[in-house]
């Protein structure tokens with residue numbers, strides 16, 4: 001006779017302030033499969049923890065974003081923000097979907113080139129571009145977005161030296177009514193710095209000013225702010241046209257659209273409240289179409305959307321190491337997933353669901369990671385069913401920034417698996433090994449031997 | 453170890469403690485344990501019954517059982533006598 | 539002729555010392571002349587008194603908090619609808635409106651009607667937007683400023699005189715008489731409700747409320763002004779009296795005409811010693827004192843249900859002036875089994 005599934009005994013006080021079992025049923029709904037592949041099989045085959053990326057979701061998300069903009073504005077180009085997730089397989093999916101590359105360092109630049117991205121379709125952002133990086137970018141005719149005056153002068157010198165005419169854009173920062181205002185990158189609009197920089201570029205005649213760029217912040221919840229940004233850049237572009245009879249080819253509004261994650265402290269879940277691509281597209285295209293561009297002179301609209309395109313496609317699978325009770329009687333569950341690989345748990349209340357079905361009984365639980373540090377908290381409080389040791393959980397919407405900002409700390413970073421549209425799995429980044437780590441280290445000869 | 457006097461456990465897992473006025477809900481395995489306690493089975497007997505019925509191992513069960521008993525005690529639902537306290 | 543029977547789901551059954559409007563709304567509906575009702579209570583917590591008022595509420599189901607998400611709420615409402623064939627839902631909490639406005643088309647497809655403000659109307663009247671709201675619709679509001687940064691507090695005395703009000707974005711307000719107090723309240727309120735903090739000009743005067751109903755096309759279906767006579771330490775009216783003030787009614791009609799407000803509402807107003815009116819807040823739902831509207835001859839919940847059901851409703855034009863409401867607390871005797879039933883099964 002087969003035995004019944006075990007669930008640990010649990011007792012809960014009926015309290016008036018406590019949501020009863022109908023309170024949070026979504027969190028109970030098990031995630032047994034991702035794109036048709038069983039979570040338990042994934043863990044068995046590739047280990048735990050494990051990052052899983054759905055190619056299907058990436059493709060449907062970028063298609064949805066493109067549709068939102070292309071139905072409202074005639075010329076739209078997405079550029080994949082490498083820093084958000086620069087695993088080669090992920091970048092390649094975006095490039096197959098027609099996205100250019102947006103990079104912010106020499107490392108990211110080289111990565112894009114090595115993937116085979118045409119240099120003309122790389123946007124080079126960021127405050128730190130070395131002379132070597134800039135030389136490369138100039139030779140490849142990439143789009144260089146100027147962040148500060150020192151950079152402007154360096155590019156000017158390099159252009160002279162190499163007898164070339166680099167294509168550049170000015171990064172502009174501005175007040176769009178949102179807080180905090182990102183004013184440390186680029187040139188300020190309100191105090192005239194941006195107009196100044198534009199004039200310097202135009203008068204130098206060594207560069208071609210092809211675009212205007214801004215990135216007003218990240219996880220923005222206000223489409224309206226993008227409307228303001230688009231209007232301000234449009235105004236600058238029209239001023240250039242008027243003064244220099246020079247046409248600005250593109251307006252790049254950067255990234256920053258909120259994904260569907262729920263920010264810590266938000267009362268309503270992000271999936272209900274955060275604006276959609278349509279909301280952002282409406283605000284931006286309305287602002288551009290209502291500005292004074294002539295119909296046939298509308299600039300190309302470039303978007304460097306990062307998190308909103310990849311968050312939902314990423315899952316992190318983990319396993320329960322132990323259940324404990326805190327000194328105050330609260331349930332603590334320890335997972336094998338730490339904040340070193342789930343950086344975003346500092347900002348988001350990530351949705352966590354069990355990977356197997358459960359009864360309706362639940363407990364308020366604090367979810368910890370395995371690091372020996374107090375900050376290693378994945379969720380301060382969530383209602384979870386009675387998980388047993390060894391059970392698997394699925395952490396949702398982790399696709400952005402975690403696989404680039406992760407830290408190798410006390411253990412090795414896990415496999416990353418891609419599920420393709422045919423529901424086949426591919427390892428796209430191998431789990432690190434001790435040899436990998438040791439291969440980068442050197443021990444001086446006098447430290448090689450010891451006896452304890 | 454004994455269930456406190458007058459503590460009523462219903463089939464669906466509702467417990468009412470008339471002394472403190474508190475109500476609780478318990479999951480099915482919890483109800484089973486409470487019934488076994490009422491029948492004055494000792495820990496070994498209870499373990500045996502549960503291990504035969506559920507797919508789990510002794511160590512996990514012992515751990516969870518101890519935790520459950522702690523909480524019952526915390527809510528004043530059981531009395532732990534000296535002789536059964538070991 | 540036998541009156542038709544309408545099944546109405548009502549939230550806000552927490553008739554406690556800072557009461558939700560649900561029980562008052564239900565009392566009004568029970569006195570409707572144009573229909574009979576079966577009342578389905580929708581509760582969040584097991585001790586909401588309305589759950590146990592069996593002469594007012596026919597059956598209660600617990601529903602998930604809005605924080606659980608719209609999908610979860612929808613699933614629960616579908617389940618309840620299957621059992622109860624809901625015709626109308628009247629939400630009575632601000633926090634429910636956001637998901638319900640989003641779910642309105644889906645619920646409509648099931649045959650469940652609501653009469654709610656649009657999402658734009660709901661958002662525009664948020665406290666942080668009150669200044670813009672006043673400008674856009676040409677309605678006097680106290681001067682206010684949204685601040686994010688404690689360092690900007692020092693420039694406030696050049697724009698505001700003391701005392702000034704320090705408000706949270708959703709709840710909480712304190713009166714500050716010095717910069718030090720502004721800082722203290724800034725920290726206290728932002729720790730609880732997050733940023734931004736709203737600084738508002740303090741208006742000396744008397745508090746008034748108007749409740750009413752807009753048809754969504756700019757017309758006033760109902761409007762009843764009330765002066766608070768006794769205010770609890772939570773700022774709630776414990777007693778009030780209906781008044782006749784043309785200025786107040788004018789402002790209400792202007793609010794409805796300019797915003798094309800759809801649904802029930804409560805305006806919180808201040809009148810200074812020069813008789814000037816300021817709009818302090820717009821609550822996007824009926825207030826807990828809504829039963830006074832029945833007492834003065836405008837059954838606003840009844841009209842709201844008829845509007846929701848798509849009937850044409852003749853606007854109310856008169857009401858009795860000088861009618862008072864005095865609130866009282868009432869201890870019910872409840873069997874433990876009922877509490878356990880709603881706690882365990884979410885139905886009673």
Ligand SMILES: Cc1ncc(COP(=O)(O)O)c(C=O)c1O
Pocket residue numbers: 081084102125126215217218219254255256257304305306307308400
């Ligand atoms: C210049 C630039 N573009 C795009 C992005 C992508 O932003 P997000 O992931 O918020 O869309 C960033 C992120 O910081 C950025 O700095």
